[in-house]
Amino acid sequence: MIPTATQASATLEEIFRWRRDVRHFRPEPVDExxxxxxxxxxxxxxxVGLSEPWRFLSVDEPGRRDAVRAIFASCQAAALTERAGQDAAxxxxxxxxxxxxxxxxxxVFSVENPEQGRGLGRGTMPDTTVWSTVMAVHNFWLAAAARGIGVGWVSILEAEAVRLTLDVPTSWRFVAYLCVGYPVERSDTPELERLGWEQRQAACREWVRR
Ligand SMILES: Cc1cc2nc3c(=O)[nH]c(=O)nc-3n(C[C@H](O)[C@H](O)[C@H](O)COP(=O)(O)O)c2cc1C
Known part of the structure; x- marks a missing residue:
């Protein structure tokens, strides 16, 4: 049944407000x-063009997870060195x-130049396949939040190293690495805001007009 506009918008608004990037998870798994x-x-x-370019790969093998963790550790170390300035601490x-x-x-990967969609809509903007995949990630994130499941997007990774670790075709472009599970806590405020790293800006809630 299609919900009424009022019900749907109120529910959606709550999901938007409580969706968080989660980095602290409880150990129990989410059922299959x-x-x-x-x-x-x-x-x-x-x-774009109904190309459905996304590919979601569940990383289950401990050895591959360890390899991804090592890639993250090395990228984090490099980021810390680059930030030798005042915000490093x-x-x-x-x-x-x-x-x-x-x-x-x-x-999550995005197939480059997929046959599906027959090229429609991406001739002038080839990145639209990746943007489509990001939209699928966002759907995943919101659907998880609606069920009280946390998702954390990890991008501090070297894309080619992840692609090789997970042994996927060269035509698959790495887009996102998602940690998924039940969150330790829920909040309506981003963790980076709570820790004093950055603040959401009022200007981003206003139109730019020309
Ligand atoms: C493309 C993308 C990449 C991100 N990469 C990381 C990451 O590597 N590590 C991390 O802790 N959070 C990452 N985040 C999460 C953001 O830090 C988070 O969305 C932002 O702080 C706002 O918090 P919220 O998602 O809880 O509203 C990423 C988010 C996006 C959209």
């Missing part, structure tokens, strides 16, 4: 049927991935 539901929600995303205190405790890890 629920994970399948999240994948189905992700795959309802819009895509605060940066070092941030937890920027739930790789040690998230029960599920999902790598």
């Amino acid at each position: 049927a629920t994970l399948d539901d999240l994948l189905r929600s992700a795959s309802m995303a819009p895509s 605060l940066y070092a205190r941030l937890k920027l991935a739930g790789l040690d405790d998230a029960p599920h890890q999902i790598a």
